[in-house]
Amino acid sequence: MADVSFLFGQFLGGLTTAMFLFLIASGLSLVFGVMRVLNFAHGSFYMIGAYLAWQVAQWLGPMLHSFWLAALAAALGVALLGGLLERLLLRHIYGREELYQLLLTYALVLILGDAAKAIWGTHQLSVSRPPGLAGGIEMLGITLPVYNLFIMLIGAAIAVAGWLVLTRSPSGRMMRAAALDREMLGALGANVGVLYTGMFVISSFLAGLSGALVTPIQSIVPGMDVEIIVEAFIVVVIGGLGSFWGTFWGSVIYGQVLSFGILVLPGFSLFSVFALMAVILIVRPWGLFGRPLR
Amino acid sequence: MIWRKAGFAHRMPWTLAVFVVALAIPWIGSRYDTFLATQIAISALFAVSLNLLLGTTGLVSFGHVAYFGIGSYVCGILMKTYAVPFSVALPAAALGAALGALVFGFFCVRLTRIYFAMLTLAFSQIVWAICFKWNDVTGGDQGLPNVPYPDLDWMSAIPFLDELRVSDQFYVLTLVLVMVSLAAMQRIIASPFGRMLTTIRENPERAASIGLDVRRYELAAFVVAGGFAGIAGALFGIFNRGVFADYVYWPKSAEVMIMAILGGINHFWGPVVGAATLVLLNQEITSYTEYWPFVLGVILLVLLFAFPGGIAGGLAAGVAWLRRKRAERAGA
Numbered sequence: 001m002a003d004v005s006f007l008f009g010q011f012l013g014g015l016t017t018a019m020f021l022f023l024i025a026s027g028l029s030l031v032f033g034v035m036r037v038l039n040f041a042h043g044s045f046y047m048i049g050a051y052l053a054w055q056v057a058q059w060l061g062p063m064l065h066s067f068w069l070a071a072l073a074a075a076l077g078v079a080l081l082g083g084l085l086e087r088l089l090l091r092h093i094y095g096r097e098e099l100y101q102l103l104l105t106y107a108l109v110l111i112l113g114d115a116a117k118a119i120w121g122t123h124q125l126s127v128s129r130p131p132g133l134a135g136g137i138e139m140l141g142i143t144l145p146v147y148n149l150f151i152m153l154i155g156a157a158i159a160v161a162g163w164l165v166l167t168r169s170p171s172g173r174m175m176r177a178a179a180l181d182r183e184m185l186g187a188l189g190a191n192v193g194v195l196y197t198g199m200f201v202i203s204s205f206l207a208g209l210s211g212a213l214v215t216p217i218q219s220i221v222p223g224m225d226v227e228i229i230v231e232a233f234i235v236v237v238i239g240g241l242g243s244f245w246g247t248f249w250g251s252v253i254y255g256q257v258l259s260f261g262i263l264v265l266p267g268f269s270l271f272s273v274f275a276l277m278a279v280i281l282i283v284r285p286w287g288l289f290g291r292p293l294r
Numbered sequence: 295m296i297w298r299k300a301g302f303a304h305r306m307p308w309t310l311a312v313f314v315v316a317l318a319i320p321w322i323g324s325r326y327d328t329f330l331a332t333q334i335a336i337s338a339l340f341a342v343s344l345n346l347l348l349g350t351t352g353l354v355s356f357g358h359v360a361y362f363g364i365g366s367y368v369c370g371i372l373m374k375t376y377a378v379p380f381s382v383a384l385p386a387a388a389l390g391a392a393l394g395a396l397v398f399g400f401f402c403v404r405l406t407r408i409y410f411a412m413l414t415l416a417f418s419q420i421v422w423a424i425c426f427k428w429n430d431v432t433g434g435d436q437g438l439p440n441v442p443y444p445d446l447d448w449m450s451a452i453p454f455l456d457e458l459r460v461s462d463q464f465y466v467l468t469l470v471l472v473m474v475s476l477a478a479m480q481r482i483i484a485s486p487f488g489r490m491l492t493t494i495r496e497n498p499e500r501a502a503s504i505g506l507d508v509r510r511y512e513l514a515a516f517v518v519a520g521g522f523a524g525i526a527g528a529l530f531g532i533f534n535r536g537v538f539a540d541y542v543y544w545p546k547s548a549e550v551m552i553m554a555i556l557g558g559i560n561h562f563w564g565p566v567v568g569a570a571t572l573v574l575l576n577q578e579i580t581s582y583t584e585y586w587p588f589v590l591g592v593i594l595l596v597l598l599f600a601f602p603g604g605i606a607g608g609l610a611a612g613v614a615w616l617r618r619k620r621a622e623r624a625g626a
Contacts, residue, residue: 036408097354098411099354102411102548106548110588110594114587118588230419230544271423277416281413
């Protein structure tokens with residue numbers, strides 16, 4: 001049972017899940033941290049990203065770099081969609097009651113979910129792995145697919161890049177300022193509206209990108225949007241709503257709990273992550289790395 | 295709620311009027327009408343129970359479906375697996391749901407606003423995960439099909455009722471139970487306890503400063519709302535001839551919330567109107583297109599931007615406008 005290579009395999013599996021979730025949840029966390037909007041539609045952006053990637057890959061056919069181009073195009077397409085929706089709809093509800101914010105983004109879930117169904121149908125779709133990353137690496141007696149390794153690296157890269165942008169760049173400073181006090185930032189002459197749109201575009205880009213990157217290892221099906229958003233919520237809640245590093249560690253914890261929870265309570269690993277979310281909310285509602293709101 | 299003028303509209307016993315009209319449906323309508331009416335009655339009870347939190351107490355629960363689901367499963371398991379009569383299973387379902395609400399609510403009311411919504415969502419997903427995976431008891435992803443109808447032989451002894459089909463008799467039973475529940479909730483909201491809940495909604499800090507134990511009141515509201523949701527769930531399981539994990543999945547929480555908002559959360563009957571509208575619209579629209587969620591999403595957008603008060607809020611605003619016009623004309 002306590003075989004090292006087996007446990008290592010579980011650990012790596014958990015880490016892959018974690019980095020995937022981090023890609024998705026980081027955007028959700030950014031938007032919540034700065035705009036205080038819990039975006040249910042983030043999962044829909046992820047799903048649209050997956051479908052767009054499939055679509056572009058179909059158009060491009062067996063071109064050499066079709067997967068990478070498709071992923072990039074999907075992420076950009078979703079970013080554009082996110083920006084549009086923010087401009088047209090979301091900006092009217094900042095500062096309104098949670099109920100209206102939740103329901104507005106839920107309305108987008110319904111609309112985008114059905115739009116995807118109308119465009120791409122209800123069949124399972126899948127994309128093959130990019131040729132360069134098709135193999136596996138032997139490590140401590142287990143085989144790790146290169147693609148999973150690539151995902152882990154991307155996750156780590158996004159984490160470092162996000163941290164650098166947030167703490168070291170002028171725009172990152174603006175984002176943190178907007179998170180602390182929106183009115184004050186506006187009064188100081190910053191264009192908060194543009195900042196918010198920008199944030200939302202980045203967040204949607206990340207959602208679209210993660211949706212595109214998931215296609216080689218998971219098939220694309222309707223319903224993946226409502227499934228993933230709850231997982232992303234859990235990650236963000238564990239780490240702390242609005243805390244960037246919190247989201248990173250939240251995903252790592254989630255991945256490991258899911259991966260090892262299967263060993264302890266087979267069949268109830270789903271239960272264990274929801275229970276973890278509930279416990280964190282009860283003990284530290286602002287999460288492991290977050291700060292209490294006001 | 296506006297109770298300033300005790301005019302005809304307010305002296306009219308609305309509950310009774312709605313009851314009498316709804317009761318006549320099996321005799322004047324088709325089998326399909328009764329089917330829809332049953333669905334509306336159950337949804338209405340569910341939506342009003344949510345509104346006890348949403349509208350009356352100002353708590354945004356995004357996991358109300360948990361208590362609906364607990365009620366469904368308790369009643370379904372008791373009636374199907376243990377052949378317990380409905381007269382025992384229904385109160386057990388209500389109690390089970392209320393107990394679940396007590397345990398979860400104990401933690402939830404410690405949080406506010408978005409955290410409250412998240413924790414209610416987390417608990418409802420816990421309930422879902424249990425229902426989905428605990429094969430031995432809940433049937434897992436297969437659910438519990440073929441939950442039996444309650445024994446309705448006693449209705450045959452009652453004139454007029456004896457000529458009805460079983461499904462129509464079940465509708466009559468559902469309607470009576472729903473109406474009694476609604477009347478009970480109306481009494482609760484109008485009681486000093488209910489007024490305290492409204493005070494908490496309007497200003498929790500102030501309520502606390504005049505010596506109100508806000509958490510305890512919120513918890514009480516949570517438990518009451520959970521219990522009534524459990525009744526709705528129990529009825530729905532029988533109506534749908536089965537209990538499935540889908541009932542507890544989180545989008546259902548959003549759906550009942552939409553019913554409440556659509557009708558209007560600031561009026562007791564708002565969620566009832568919302569439930570009826572949504573069920574009828576669903577029937578109407580799904581006969582044209584499979585893209586009902588899309589239509590629902592668009593309705594929701596229009597509602598949020600144009601009619602945040604819902605149908606009841608819109609009507610109230612319309613009536614107020616007419617009154618003002620009339621007063622202006624009388625004054626001129």
